[in-house]
Amino acid sequence: MALTDRCPHRGAKLSTGFLDEAVPEGPALACGYHGWAFGADGRCVKVPQAHDPLRGMKGGARAHHAAARYGWIWVCLEDPAQPIPEIPEAADPAFRRIDEFHEAWAVSGLRIMENSFDTAHFSYVHAATFGIPEDPRPAPSTIEHTDWGFVMRSEAPVSNRGISKQLIKSDSDRTVRVIEGRWFLPFFRTSRIDYPSGLTHILCTGAAPIDDAHSMICQWVYRNDSEAESPAAKVIEFDRAVTMEDRTVLETTTFDVPLEMGAELHMPADKPGIEMRRRLAALLAEHGEREARLPAEE
């Protein structure tokens, strides 16, 4: 379980507190302001100022589902609509995990997710890293619908320059990425990229909403190579360069993405983003959080 970062006594941040080991039920999270302690279920188990300090108050902090997986803590504020995404390579000893970054961006989750499946921006946004500026035509792709989102497959020709040559084990100036991208409702994706050299690079990116206009972006990768072949610092450096190219343009986009089809203009390569709008609208309607008009299927 995880607790909301707010003490129910006077609203101090519980994250600035400490672990109180002197509670019979087991270690409890204590607030740094007056020392009240809370169990994993949020119940108040100790009020040090009380006559009997170990007899807690009724009520407590807000508790949420939490689980550790893939080196990260996954928290669900209500009951999970879907399980934690499956990443088969995470259990495969041929792959190592490299944690790349987590930081707040001024962007909405949907903008991040549709960008991750948008093959039409490479020639512009990624001209300096892997895009082919002289050929902006996006690679054809297919989409397979699933209960949890979709799988998109495509084969995208890309440039191969600088450090990328070492990282993907190819001296050629061009290569092809065989991509299998998975979108998990609402804001998580994996993108498995297989290169002709046999190198596989799997990007995992989550966008946890902070508020309407900001998201905590977490990214890590799995690779079937070794530290000696491709130092993690170099892998992170290249992916960071690509990610910052995306961030620069994404932070200029509007955050209140309209789910209605007519509200923005679209092209065929926008199909993944259109599918996301359709599925998110359906999810919202299903949960009764708002009236949503479902965009027609293409």
Ligand code: FES
């Ligand atoms: S504000 Fe947390 S114990 Fe008082």
Ligand SMILES: [Fe+2]
């Ligand atoms: Fe991008």
